[in-house]
Structures are given as structure tokens and as C-alpha cells.
Amino acid sequence: MANSVQADTLSPQGTSAPPGSTEPLADLAARYKLTVSGARPGLLSYTKQLWARRHFIVAFANAKTRATYSTAKLGQVWQVLTPLMNAAVYYLIFGYLVKTKGGIDNYVAFLVTGVFVFTFTQSAVLAGSRAISDQLNLIRALHFPRACLPISFTIVQLQQLLFSMVVLCAIVLGTGEPLSLKWLLIVPALVLQFVFNVGLSLVLARIGAVMVDIKQLLPFILRTWLYISGVFYSLDNYTKTAPTWVARVLEANPGAVYIELVRDALIDSHSTVPAHTWAYAIGWALLMGLGGYMYFWKAEERYGRG
Template identity: 70%
Template sequence: MANSATTDALPRSSPPGDGESLAELAARHGLTVSGARPGLGAYVKQLWQRRHFIVAFANAKTRASYSDARLGQVWQILTPLLNAAIYYLIFGLMLKTNRGVPNFIAFLVTGIFVFGFTQSAVLAGTRSISGQLNLIRALHFPRASLPISFTIVQLQQLLISMIVLCGIVLAKGEPLTLKWLLVVPVLMLQFVFNIGLSMIVARFGAVVTDINQLMPFILRTWLYTSGVFYSIDNFTKDAPAWVRHALDLNPIAVYIELVRDSLIESHSGVPTWTWGVAAAWALVIGVGGFIYFWRAEERYGRG
């Protein structure tokens, strides 16, 4: 009798009605899909609510980046400087790409540091989802937090590198002017661009892990077409107009030229429209990459 009374007191589940689908049954009882993609506005709100987690995760990754190296974070400065020395030897002295470029060392180092910002953000982005599957499967949070955090890590490392870059530029005889302040908006535009690009490759990397092997070749090609160690104007004087325009509109070349124009007074200068191109790339890739990543939100970590 006691068992019967207890059973009678429990709520009875409603059986599905005739012709009622499982989706309709779930809706009738207020059930929702676990891990379903929220609306775009709600997704942005969730990211903002987790901004402290994003920054804390980025700080932890920054501290751990070189924890196994004896020189620690000094390598984030040594690596681009060693690259600059190699490129100066090969391109500046052997191939003579320094012809017609005043203050070539400052010109070269600026290009390497700015290009390296995007390069490292893209490489980190390809692994930001596929390399964090345990975290993704254990906790519920907007997955865009990961590529954003990894891009913040690269921004933090760039800021340290920029101190070294400014020291090199000053050592090479360039004056300190108010124009240097323009570096801040340039890097912010590049940061937004990098976030969007990181999200694009993060979605690819979550499905096709082989992109980790392919990406260095793509980035190396991008490096050679971005005017890092040569002047695009000098090398396209006799080229077809479409080649010159394509190289001038290259987003990394745009950000590099704007930083050079801000720091190096002897630089030939950039057209005013370059700022519009830089903002357009940041808007298109930043917003477009975010939406592209968000559309696959519910699929990350399921494979």
C-alpha cells in the first residue's frame, strides 16, 4: 500500500499525442537542445559577460608560452630580431632590396614585427578549437572566447615587441614625433582584423586538422607578397597596374605601410585612402569572421 501511495504522488509524464513529433513533445515540456547556437545578439552578450574569463585565459597562456624555455619570454623579442637579421642578410645585402629605401633596417624590422602579429594570431587560431577539446567538452561557454583569447595573447606579445621596435627606430636616427601616436589606431584595426581571421581559420581547423600543416606555406607566400623586406612601389614600377593594385590592397601590406608611415619620417608616405582600406579590412574580416564562426557554434567539440 505504501508503494502504491508513493507512486500515485509522483507526477506522471504525458505520453506523446497522436502524430506528435519528438520536437513538439520537447517544446510542450519546455525542453531545449543542449549546446544549441544562441542568436547573434545573445551570443555577443554572452561573450561580454565572460570578458574576464577571456582576459584571464589569455594571461595564463602568455605566462605559459615560454615556461619551458630558459630565456622565457625573451624569445618573443629574440625571434623576430633573428628573423630580421636573416632577412637583412639575404634580401638587403645579397638581393639588394634595400635600394631606394631610406633607413632600410627600421623599414625591415617594422615589417617583420607587424606581419608577425598577424602570422602568430593565425597560427594560434588554427589550433584554438582543435587544441582545446577537453575544455570545450567540459564547460559551456561561447566558443569564440578561445580565438579571441589567443589573439589577445599575440597582442600582449606585440606590445612588448613594439617597445623594442621603437628603440630600434630611434637608434637608427628617426625622430620621436606626435605621428607615432597613429600606431595605436593602426594596431587596433589590425587586432580586429586578426580576430576575424583567427575565427575563420579556427572553424576550418576544428574540422580539417591538416590545416595546421598547410598554414605555414600559406603564411610564407603571404609574407613574400606583403612588402616586408622590399618596397612595393619600387618593385612594381614596371609591373601591370593590376599587380600593383593587388599588392597595395593586401591587408597586411596596408597595416605595415601605415605603421612605417607613423614611425619612420624618411618613409615615402602613404595615400590618405590607405586608412579607409585598413578600416574596411578590419570591418569585413572582423565582423564577417565572427559571424562565420558563430554559425557553427553548436558543432565545436562534437567531432
């Protein structure tokens, strides 16, 4: 219903409009203060509604985290085992067979950090693409800002990353890296990555709501992104002979940006990242965070319809 009410619209007393009434339906709606059911609120109003449901977002994320591994014997240990096993495979194939570890002083810490940080974004993207399409029963049963769902799923991935960071820090220390105040830079780096991931998750949630096949395409897209993000090799080593524009594009790649910031904080032997890497990180967080939020909000009234 757009700026009008149906003929059987009820008044506040529960009675229908008088039969034969010549009053325009739009005027009836205004007089009885009727609004369109499910209409998209303004951006500011939507944001206020979202903030009012912040406790629901956190509670939903906590419930999803507990439910994810509830049937596995090792439970949440898989949050750490999965990226560790991926790192072991990458070390065997790329570090040992392809020899990508050349020129990297502490390759184990370098590789594990890259895998853990990239997995955060990868998992947020995959979860975000299913946030609407897999929760249709909840969406149709309750009224709430739909952005709660992709944000909750991203918080789930953040919780898993923080759980994994304990193991990551232990590995880094075990490989001989010193504990220093520079490690505190992990906090702003992960905050910026979280904002970026939320925005990306919102974008994929809207796309996934109407294009179910995106779930089949994403693994290939993410694998390509993984290969160009310097997870298991040094971008500097492989772009020395590349055209300048190629080096600049790879350097600005958000997948590589957040990895490099965390590596710079944790690994003392890692070459210091230039100052503009932080500018890239902030820029990507603002661009994707705000842009993704507005892109998702614009289709708010269409989620769960049809």
C-alpha cells in the same frame, strides 16, 4: 535533438514523461520549457554571452602568455628575440645579398617594423587554426561561447606584439628617427590590425576544427603572403614597371596595408602613405572582423562534436 525531446526526457521534478502518454513530444518540450542542448543561440544573444565572459577571455590569454615560455630560461624575452633573429636573417639574405634595400633610406627600421607587424598577423593565424582542435577537452567539459578561444589566442599575440613594440621603438630611435606626435597613429593602426586578425583567426579556427591538415598548409600560405607584403622590400620600387592591376592588388593586400601604416607613423623618412591606405585598413578590419565572426558563429553547435 531538433524541435523534439527523447522518450526519457525528464520533467522539472525529475520524473520521466508518463508512460503511454499520447501528448506529442514537441508539446511536452514546450510545456516543460525544454531546449536543445548545445543549440546555437541567436547572433545577438551569442554576442551578449561573449561579452559576459570578457574577463574569462582576458584571464585565459594571460595564462596562455605565461605558460608559453614558462619552460624557457629566457622566458618572454623570446617574444622579441624571435622576430629580431628573423629580421637579421632577412637583412642578410634580402638586404645584403639580394640588395632589396636599394632606395630605402632607413632600411633597418623599415625591415624590423615590417617583420614585427607581419609576425603579429602570422602568429594570430597559426594560433587561431589550433584554437578549437587543441582545446577539445575544455570545450567538452565547459559550456561557453567557443569564440572565446580564438579571440583569447589573438589577444596573446597582441600582448606579445606590445611587448616587442618597446624594442621596436628603441631600434627606430637608435637608427636616427625622431620621436614625434605622428607615432600616435600606431594605436589606431594596431587596433584595426587586431580586429582584422581576430576575424581571420575565427575563420581559421572553424576551418581547423574540421580540417586538421590546414596546419600543414598554413606555413606555405603564410610564407607566400610574407613575400608579397613588402616586409623586406619596397612595394613602390618593385611595382613601378608592373601592370597597374598588379600594383593595385599588392597595395590593397592587408598584410602590406598595416605594415605601411605603422612604418608611416614611425619612420620619418618613409614615403607618406596615401589616404586610401587607411580606407583599406578600415575596410579589411570590418570585412574580416564581422565576416569572420559570423562565419565562426554559424558552426557554433558543431565545435567539439564527434
